[in-house]
Structure formats: C-alpha cells, structure tokens
Amino acid sequence: MSIKTLEKVRKRLEERPEELKRAREDGRKVVGWVGYNVPEEIIHALGFIPVRIAVGGDDRLVEVGARYASSKTCVFIREIVGAFAENQDPFIQQTDFLAFDATCLQNYRAAEVIEYFFKKDVVVLGVPRNFDWDEAKQYFAHEANEFTRLLEERAEAPLDASRLAESVALYNDIRKTLKSIYVFQAAKDNVISWEEVYDLIQAGELLDKQEYLSLLQQTLAELQELQQNPVIEGDDGNSRLFISGSLIPRGDRKLIGIIKSVGGRIVGDDLWSGILPHLDLDIKEISPAGVALAYLNRTPHAALPYLDLASDKRLKKLHELLSESKAQGVIYHTLRYCDPFTFKAKETKNVLAKSGIPLLEIHTEYAGSDYEAMKTRVEAFVEMIKIKSEITEEEGVLADA
C-alpha cells in the first residue's frame, strides 16, 4: 500500500533547488542552517527561506572535508565541510548565508572553517553548556537577541512580532501533524514505515514550510483513511527496534538499510535528524528569546553535558519513547569522533539494561568497508531479539495455562 502524498513530496524535493534559484532571482534569500538549537521560526519570520544543511553518507566528501578540518573531526562535519569545498550540493549552492549554532562545538568549528576557507557569511548562535541553569538561560536569551539582530541586518528589516507569531503557529502545526503521523509507523499492520516517515521529516528541512504543512496534512488524511485506529502493540511478530545516537542525515542510509535487510523493523527514534527536535517544543512567549528558550528547554542534545544521571532528561525521554513505541531493543548509532554520543554509549547501555532493554552500539563512518561487519552484528542482534520475544511469548502462554 503506498501513500500517494509521499510521491508528491519526493517530486517536490527534486524540484526544490530550481525553485530556490528562482526565489533568489526574485530577491529572496536562502539561509542554510546547521546545528541542533537554531530557532528556525526567527529565520522564517524575517522572510528568509530556511534550509537545513545536513548531508551524510558520502565517504569521498568526508575525505575532502578532512583536508580542511582534519581526519579527527566527526564524520558528519567532515562531510559538510567537504560539501562546501566542492559546492556541488544543489541546496548548498543556493545558500546566501549560513546560521550555525554552538550546541556541538564541532559544529562551531565547522562554521569557522567554512567561513575562512570558502568565504561564506556565517552567523553563530552561542549555546550554553550549563543549559538548565537560570544564568545560562539568561545568557542564551541574550544570544538569541544578538542572533536576531545579525539576521535583521542581513534582512535589512526588523523582525515583526506578528510575523514571528505566524511563523510559530505554522511550525507548531507542522510539529503537531508530524507527531500524529509518527504514531502510524509504529502501529500494528502499519500502512507507512518508519523509513518513510523519516524521509518525510527530512523533506521538511528543505521544502517551503507552508506547502510542507499542507503535504503533511494530506499524508495524515490518507493515513487516517487507510487505518482509522492505529494501535501500537509490542508482540506483533517483528523485531521492534529503536534507533538512537548520532544523527543520520539525508544521504546516509547504510545502517537503516542494513536493519531492514536483516528483517528488523524500526519503530522509533530519538535522533536529531528524526522526530526528537519536533517534540516538547513549547513556545510560551512570542519573542526571539522566547522561541530560542523553548528550543533549549526540549530534551537536551547529547552535546550539552549533564552531570546528574538520575535526573537526565535525555535518558528519561529515551525511556518514554521506548515505551510508547513498544520497542524491544535499541540500535545506538555512533559516528566516528562524535564524542557527544560515543562517550555515552556504554552508560546508555547500562541504564537500559536495568529496564531489560538490550542495546547494540554501531560505531561507524560513511565508508562502505564496514558494511558486512555491521550487517553481521545487526543480524545477530535482530535474531537475539526475536528469540527473546519468542521465549517471553512462550512463558506468557505457560503462565496463562
């Protein structure tokens, strides 16, 4: 069964670079943003066209990036730097200036390298590491105002509060609709897969926001017609897997493809290239600081260290999403030199083990050389989960008998 709107989304994505080109000819400006706490609504409300620069999966570009940012920078950032060096990506080509945040300092370093070597105009938003502190929030509010001032300079116009309110409302609708769609992929007898929803989420990083909302609403309507009451069940005969860890941007489908090829079913994620950034974003005040603080108050990104395990919101959210999706195991994806996620892999494994949820860490790069090794490990993990759920099922039958 295929969702017709998804076809439309794919087509619109193909047409999008050309559309951006025309918009620029008409005087609009395209802002490429990179990071995890960039308040996109502010960019949108100033009349810019925001596109997220998140590309992966191309080992050749990683090599190119390493010439400027060393081979010890995370694979994702190396590829971004490589992509700017080559300037072949149709979306990168259309950017007038860039907005980076400093949630992850590798991201910040990339901003410096891209600005210096490729002469790009870059605006940086500082992000506090002691993010849950009142003083840190005050700092971030100032940073959001400064970020807005720099954007206003480039827009040659001040930010209008009513335009910001409209952008916030639009983005809120997008987030709400995405959440509704997300439930369908995890349901029994699902009519849409997690992979399809994942691509749909990432399409929103590039498409026009108003059109994107309409496409999401059409998708949701189709889904509701096909499956009126999606129910998430844990024992639906699949190995229900959850993906966590370093982001998996467009262009990188190695791990996702492997999971599918060995019969695993992905039913949820807390990736920063997936559903997570769209969750729990509650904008209480229509102002640059109000929007930015709502971003910071979401589940924190792993690049923002948190020193108390018991009250860690990231782990709490992970548990919550695992239970909602009724996942039976976690594949924890860590990119080479992505310290924010890699350093927490063993801890996350231990924490989940206490709840009886197994975790498999896959530490990888964009090269294809580890494909077979990864496949063997994922296959064994999927098999282990199957056996585990069969045993649990049998035990359930015996207990009932």
Add this chain to the structure above:
Amino acid sequence: MVTISRFSYPEEIKDKFVATPGLKFKDGSTVSSAEIWEFMTKEAPLRFPYAFDAGANNIGRFSDDVHFLSGIKRGYLTLTLKDRVMKQHAAGTPTVLVQGGQAMDAYYAAGGIPVRPGLVMQWARNMEEGLSLRQSETLGLNILESGRRKISIDACNQIAAHAAIDNKVVPIDLIAPFLCLRCSDMSFLVETHRNRVHDIPRYMVDYPVDHENKPWAAEYIAAELRELIDKIAKLSGRKITDEVLFNEIKLENRGRRLATEIADLWWEAENPPTNSTDFFGIAFLANDFVGDPVASVDLLEQSKKEIEERIKNNVKGFGVPDHAKRLFICGSCVGPNAHHAQTAGAIFVGRDDSWSCISVPVEEEGDPYLNIAKSMLAYPYEQRTEKRAEWTAEMVKRSRADGVIFMYQWGCNYQSGVARMISDIVKERAGVVTTFVEVGELGRSEATEQSTNRVEAFIEMV
C-alpha cells in the same frame, strides 16, 4: 641487557647551589637549597628513578643545563608535587580536577589545590615509587587503556586522568574544570563520572563561544565562578571575601608578570639564555603554579635574576645548538620532544597554550568574579580561530621564530579541526613555514618515532 643511562647533578655545583636561596611555600614553611640538593641527588633518584632516565626519548627528562640552578628547583617542585598534595589533602585541603591553560586564581583562593589532567597522571604514576621509565610508562598506559575500555577509543589521552580518579589511584574531592574552546573531551569526560560508584561531586564552568563585545558572556561566567568558589569553599572551610580573592589574584598576577618579563628578556637576547626545557618549565609555573603559587612565584623571581645575569654575560643555555632554528609550538596537551629537537638543531621559543593565559592579568580592583571572567574571555588561545591565529602570528614574530609546529593528540577534535586553518593564517601573517603533526603515542617513549621523524624533517626544512 639494556643499559639505562642515568642523569645526575654533578657534585661540583653543590656549593654554588646551596648558596642560593631556598623556596617559600604558601603554608609559611620553607625549604633550604641544601635540602633541595639532598632531595634531588639522593632521595628522588631512589623514589623516582624514571625521572632520571637520560634517554633521549624521555620526554619529561630534566634539563641537562645543570648550571641553571633555578632549573634544579623547578625539578624539585615537579617531583615533590605528590608529597605536597598528599600532605595538604590529609590536612583537609580539597583537591580539584581542573582544565589546563586556565587561570587558577579562583581555585587557590577558595582553598583548593587545582590539578590539571597532566599533573593528575604525573601524580598517579608517582604513587608507585622506584619505577624505571619503562615501568612508569606502562603504569600510565594501563590506566589510559582502562579509561578507553570504559568510555571510548575515540577519547584523547586525558581519559587517563579520569581513569586514575575513577580507579582511586589519586584522591580527588571535586571535578570542576573550566570548559574552553580548545578541548573537545573535558566536558564529556566530566559527565562520565555521573555513573560511577564513587560519586565525586562535579561542576563545570562553561565558556561561551564568539564572546567579543558581549557583556552577558562575562556575567554568565562570573555567576558560574561564584558557584564554583562556593563549592570549593564548602569543602575547604575557607571564608571567601573579595579581599581573599584579590590577594590571590595579586599573587598570581605577579607570577604572570614575571613570566612575561622573562619571555621578553629571553626573546630579545642575542643567545638563548636557557635551553627549551628550562624555558618552558619556567613559563609553565605562571600558568599552573604546580600546587603552590607562593613557591612558584618565588622561583619565578629567582629564575628571572638568573636569566638576567646570563644575558648580561651573553651566556648561552647548555644544549642550545649553534645557530639554532627557532621553533614556535602550537596546540594543547602535547608537544615535541625538546631533546630530539635540540639534537636536530632547533630550540623552542614559545608555546601558544601556556603563554595565552600568562599574557592576561586579572584586574585588581572592582568585582573579582567579573574580573576573572573577563580575563578568561580575553585568553588569546580561546578566541575565534582567526583571532587566535593572528595573536599566534604576533607571538611568532616577537619570539623571532623561524617555523611553527602545530601538534595535537589523537582524539583532540577541536585542535585538530583548526590545525590547518591556524597553520595557514600564521604562515601568511608571520611569513614562516608551518606544519601540523598528530601524536598518537603520548607516554610511550619507544613509539615516538613517527612524530619525531616528522618534527626532525621539518627542522631540516626550516
């Protein structure tokens, strides 16, 4: 059988040495030069034989310029760190894990002893005495590997210090570093302690990016400093007033001033008055204060006098090659082997990391918290990369360097990420040749060939 050549101080310098002043310490105690001599010639070679290994691969090898008497006292401060810290710790002084390259004023003022990862490892290795260089390095490597196993193979060598704390090799009461733009691993390594049984209290002083013309950045740091000082003071029992803070700031400013004066004298001298080991050892005193700012400042004063004397008499430091190629060193936590470089015909004339924090005094009036915050934000090494590189180029010119080596450790993402950019800018602005070298073998004296070869080839090229 492998014969190990041993370093020792010759008897003929003893009289001259014991006639020099001893050292004063912050607890009011003193040590005479005669006592220092006894320690460095009798006690230390037995307790820490590795430190007296004269092999060229011993990166921590003492300076062989034995006539530079302050250098011997510098060695004394290094080798007594363990005893001094353990004694103070036993008397109730809290030990605090910190980050390198940052001012220590706040930590000392609050009554703590700040120890950076490098010194934690030195302390950890010294906990077992009587070890040869190989044994001591193996001990260090075992700690490092245990850390990598527990956390990640992508971590830099700093993970060893965290493992030493975890494994209770050394007693640390608080883990509370400043974060900074140089370091990719510190914050995540501090975070790993949250899942340990020991549950050592943790805290971090955040360091904002792109902070120029942003008063809110300094206010944020100042608020964090208040919290930091409060946490240490609770452990030390010290009552913290502005006066206490300013007294410490004044003392450490004196150290910073002395170190910059020494550097200026050294750079202007016709002949380098000391070799690289002694020059760097002195500068480091004003950056770290090796457990005792009073003793460090005292030694800086003595060093300055000795260097002035040498310059007056046009004395060249022992080991400095004729027509030495002058190299400026960039990067954190690792540097080329001074002995190898000397043999290859070069001398080190500066280091961006240590010089960064020395070059910024803290204001001595007003709000001490805000003053420290502002000085931290002014560290040239922690600026935007382009600005940092411009400062480095200035230092390269001032120190009359002929070339620049940027070194970074395996796993040091932020330094490696900007190594090429800094090298390119410095090359363009200072008009000198530059190179960057990755080091993966810290602490393994037998496996340093790769980086040594690259450094030597560069020296030849210079």
